[in-house]
Every structure is written in structure tokens, then in C-alpha cells.
Amino acid sequence: MMLGCxxxxxxxxxxxxxxxxxxxxxxxKAVLPTTTTKIPLFAAFATTANPSARGFSxxxxxxxxxxxxxxxxxxxxxxxxGGEVPNVMFKIRTRVGSGDENPFDWKDLTSEDIFKGKRxxxxxxxxxxxxxxxxxxxxxxxxxxxxxxxxxxxxxxCLSVNDAFVMRQWGLHQGLTEDKTVGGLGFxxxxxxxxxxxQFTRGMGMSCVWDSERGFGERTWRYSAxxxxxxxxxxxxxxxxxxxxxxxxxxxxxxxxxxVDYLKSKSS
Numbered sequence: 590m591m592l593g594c595x596x597x598x599x600x601x602x603x604x605x606x607x608x609x610x611x612x613x614x615x616x617x618k619a620v621l622p623t624t625t626t627k628i629p630l631f632a633a634f635a636t637t638a639n640p641s642a643r644g645f646s647x648x649x650x651x652x653x654x655x656x657x658x659x660x661x662x663x664x665x666x667x668x669x670x671g672g673e674v675p676n677v678m679f680k681i682r683t684r685v686g687s688g689d690e691n692p693f694d695w696k697d698l699t700s701e702d703i704f705k706g707k708r709x710x711x712x713x714x715x716x717x718x719x720x721x722x723x724x725x726x727x728x729x730x731x732x733x734x735x736x737x738x739x740x741x742x743x744x745x746x747c748l749s750v751n752d753a754f755v756m757r758q759w760g761l762h763q764g765l766t767e768d769k770t771v772g773g774l775g776f777x778x779x780x781x782x783x784x785x786x787x788q789f790t791r792g793m794g795m796s797c798v799w800d801s802e803r804g805f806g807e808r809t810w811r812y813s814a815x816x817x818x819x820x821x822x823x824x825x826x827x828x829x830x831x832x833x834x835x836x837x838x839x840x841x842x843x844x845x846x847x848x849v850d851y852l853k854s855k856s857s
Contacts, residue, residue, distance in 0.1 A: 660798065660807075664791040665831050667812070670821050675792025676700040679782060682753045684773045700789065703782075704819045707743040710852075711782075712813040712843055713795065716805060717751045717759035721840050726811075727763060727779065729845035734778040737845075740852035742815075745779050750808045752785040784809065795831055802834050813843035815851070823851055 668674070676699060683696040703709065712730055714722040727747055730737075734745055749756065757775060761767065765776040774780050790796050790809040799805035810831040815822040825847060827839040 660796055660833075661791070663794060664796040665794060665833070667794040667810075667824065667826050667831060668792075668821055670824050672821050673819050674700055674704060674816055674821060675789055676819075677788040677792060679703075679789070680753060680785065681774065681783060682757065684769060684771055686771050701819065703744075703746065704816050706818055708741060708818070708822075709816045710737055710742050710745045710813070710848060711748060711816055712746075712845075712848070713748040713790070713793075713809045714811050715749070715799070715808045715838070717749050717755050717781075718762070721838060722749070723759075723763065726840065726844065730848075731763075731765060731779050733845040733849050736849060737852060740849070740856050742852065746782045747779050748782040748784050748789065748809065750784050750787050750790055753783040756781040756783045795826075797831050797833050797835070799834055802836055811838070811840060811843050813848055815848075825851075 679698045679700075681696050681698050682693040685692055685694045710730075712726065714726050716722060730745055730747065737745055751759075760776050760781050765778065765781075768775060768777045784790050787796060787807050787809075793809075793812075795810045795812060796807055797810045798807050811827045813825045825842040827841065827843055
């Protein structure tokens with residue numbers, strides 16, 4: 590008798606659950622739109638300055654153009670000499686005392702930590718592992734590192750819109766000597782600075798998008814600078830301006846030779 594009652598109660602509960610399920614599904618269908626709007630990757634990153642960009646399909650040329658046009662003008666207009674660099678947070682990996690396969694931990698490094706009270710050479714390039722950056726740009730500064738320091742420079746940094754993991758692997762691939770001291774900033778000579786969120790690049794007015802040309806997305810335009818106590822002492826911008834989705838990748842004034850010549854002219 591008790592078993593029969595239990596079975597009856599179970600059947601009643603199951604029936605009630607099924608009824609509720611059908612009611613929920615019906616209510617959900619009532620509120621769901623009848624059509625689906627596709628939001629492309631480019632449009633998803635567009636700022637509210639251009640909300641109409643969200644309506645383009647990912648394959649639409651108009652969509653990628655809208656993404657480029659959505660970049661704030663201040664992000665694409667280079668800072669002037671005498672201007673102050675943006676104070677942002679860099680997420681870097683610093684060596685710790687552990688002996689495991691990944692002896693690193695996260696460290697927050699601000700622009701002031703790097704530039705305040707120092708004279709720094711900074712050169713910036715579109716991407717780690719890319720041809721000109723790997724064959725000439727970084728190797729040139731690595732070779733001229735000691736000479737630059739003798740010409741009144743405290744440190745030399747290479748910046749790219751890549752994350753800390755990519756930058757380290759690129760440095761190792763380039764044959765840079767790794768700094769294995771606890772608290773070290775990666776390498777003994779040129780320090781590789783990851784601007785993964787593009788915050789410093791935007792603040793310098795050097796943001797550019799290579800979409801149909803290289804599929805890079807938002808990166809930094811190629812340039813070099815001398816930064817003295819947070820202020821831009823000298824700026825070498827390739828082509829004199831930031832070009833969006835540029836076909837050519839100019840490399841004429843941000844090289845190490847031009848920088849050494851400038852430093853010599855200021856030390857004489």
C-alpha cells in the first residue's frame with residue numbers, strides 16, 4: 590500500500606515538472622527575437638563612438654573600415670616632443686626563487702617605474718617574430734646597447750602590443766641573454782616590454798590597425814623615442830605619421846643607427 594502511494598506521488602511530481610518545463614519553454618520562445626543579429630569580431634571591439642559598426646558582418650569591408658574609424662583620434666595622433674608619456678600599468682612576468690619549470694610570477698610595472706627620473710631609449714614595433722622586427726630592428730638595438738648607455742641612457746626598452754609570454758619567447762628565439770636573477774626584467778640588455786592591452790600605445794598616439802593587409806588587428810606603429818623623466822625628448826616616427834592598414838612597413842628613422850647618431854649629437 591505504501592509503495593503504491595509513493596508511485597502515485599512520483600507520477601504527480603513528474604507530471605508537474607513536465608508542465609512547468611513546457612510553460613518555461615513557451616515563455617522563452619515568446620521573448621526570443623525571431624531573427625539573429627551577427628556581431629562580428631571587429632564590431633565587437635568598436636567603441637561607443639561608432640555604434641553603427643556593430644551591424645556589419647565579419648566579412649564586410651565596411652565592417653573593418655568602421656573598426657578603424659572607431660579608434661579615438663587621440664590614439665592615432667602621435668604625442669609631440671616635450672609631451673608627457675602616458676602613465677599606464679604593464680603586466681610583466683618577473684623571475685622568482687622557485688626551481689620549477691615556470692619560475693615566474695606576475696608583476697605590475699607602471700610607466701613611472703620605468704621612466705620617472707631616468708633617461709630611456711624606447712623603440713616600438715608592430716609585432717614579435719615579424720620579419721623586420723626580428724631581422725633588423727631588435728638586433729640593431731641589442732648590438733648598440735652598451736654604446737647607448739655610454740651616451741647617457743639609463744636603459745633601452747623594446748615595446749610591442751604582445752603579451753609577456755610571447756615577448757619572452759621571442760627574446761629567447763632572438764638569442765638574447767636572459768636575466769636569471771630574482772626580480773629580473775627578462776633580459777640582460779634590451780628589455781622587452783609587453784603592451785598587450787595597447788594602453789601605452791594608445792596614450793602615445795601610435796595605435797594602428799592592420800586588418801586586410803596583415804590580419805594583425807590593433808598594434809603599434811613603428812617608432813623610437815628618447816624619454817627623459819617621463820617627457821618625450823626626441824621622437825622618430827616612421828613616415829612622419831601613423832598610417833592605418835598600411836601596405837608598406839617603413840623602417841628608415843627608428844633604427845638603432847639613427848638613435849646612436851642623435852645621442853652622440855646631444856652628448857658632444
